[in-house]
Amino acid sequence: MHKGWFIGDFEPTAYSTKDFEASYRTHHKGEKWDVHYHKVGTEINLLVSGKMSIQNKTLNSGDIFIIHPYELANPVFFEDCEVICIKTPSAPSDKFVVNEEKNDIQK
Numbered sequence: 001m002h003k004g005w006f007i008g009d010f011e012p013t014a015y016s017t018k019d020f021e022a023s024y025r026t027h028h029k030g031e032k033w034d035v036h037y038h039k040v041g042t043e044i045n046l047l048v049s050g051k052m053s054i055q056n057k058t059l060n061s062g063d064i065f066i067i068h069p070y071e072l073a074n075p076v077f078f079e080d081c082e083v084i085c086i087k088t089p090s091a092p093s094d095k096f097v098v099n100e101e102k103n104d105i106q107k
Contacts, residue, residue, distance in 0.1 A: 001013070001014065001023075003023070003025065004023040004024050004025030004026075004085075005021055005022070005023040006022060006023065006024070007020065007021060007022035008020065008021030008022065008087075008090040008092065009021075009090035009091075009092060010090070010092045017090060018089060018090050019088065019089055019090060020086055020087060020088040020089060020090055021041075021085075021086070021087040021088075021090045021092075022084070022085070022086050022087075023083075023084070023085045023087075024082070024083075024084050024085075025082070025083055025085070026080060026081070026082050026083075027050075027052070027075070027077045027080070027081045027082075027083060028077065028080050029077055029078065029079050029080050030077060031077050033073075033074075033075050034097040034098070035072055035073065035074045035097070035098045036072070036073050036095050036096055036097045036098060037067075037069070037070055037071060037072050037073060037096055037098065038067070038069055038070075038087070038091070038094045038095060038096070039069055039070065039094055039096065040069060040089065040091045040094045041069065041087045041088060041089065041090075041091050041094045042066065042067070042068050042069060042087070042088055043066065043067040043073070043085055043086070043087045044064070044066050044085070044086045044087075044088075045064065045065050045066070045067070045083055045084065045085045045086075046062075046063075046064050046083065046084045046085075047059050047060070047061060047062065047063045047064075047065070047081060047082075047083055048061065048062075048081075048082040048083065048084060049061045049080075049081065049082045050077065050078075050079040050080055050081030050082060051078040051079045051081070052075055052076060052077045052078055052079070052081050053075070053076045053078070054067075054073065054074060054075045054076075055071070055072070055074065058078075072098065
């Protein structure tokens with residue numbers, strides 16, 4: 001599957017649905033992610049293992065965090081992390097990268 005995503009309204013997929021997306025992914029210590037947000041989707045995440053921060057909150061193995069529409073996702077991975085993510089609804093083009101210098105969140 002592509003970047004850990006295995007359920008949703010995209011190809012390839014193990015199960016096709018417009019209702020939600022599911023992924024299981026390993027993020028490596030120090031991995032850089034674009035700060036981004038979603039206009040439609042809500043992400044429910046489980047940090048299976050590792051230590052990270054998001055929205056300046058430190059998380060440890062077993063913690064659950066939710067990213068709501070228009071809320072910035074700005075993860076920092078302090079250790080290798082395994083994350084399960086459920087995003088509802090499935091909206092594959094619903095990721096908007098923020099130019100941090102311009103703070104360009106557009107509603």
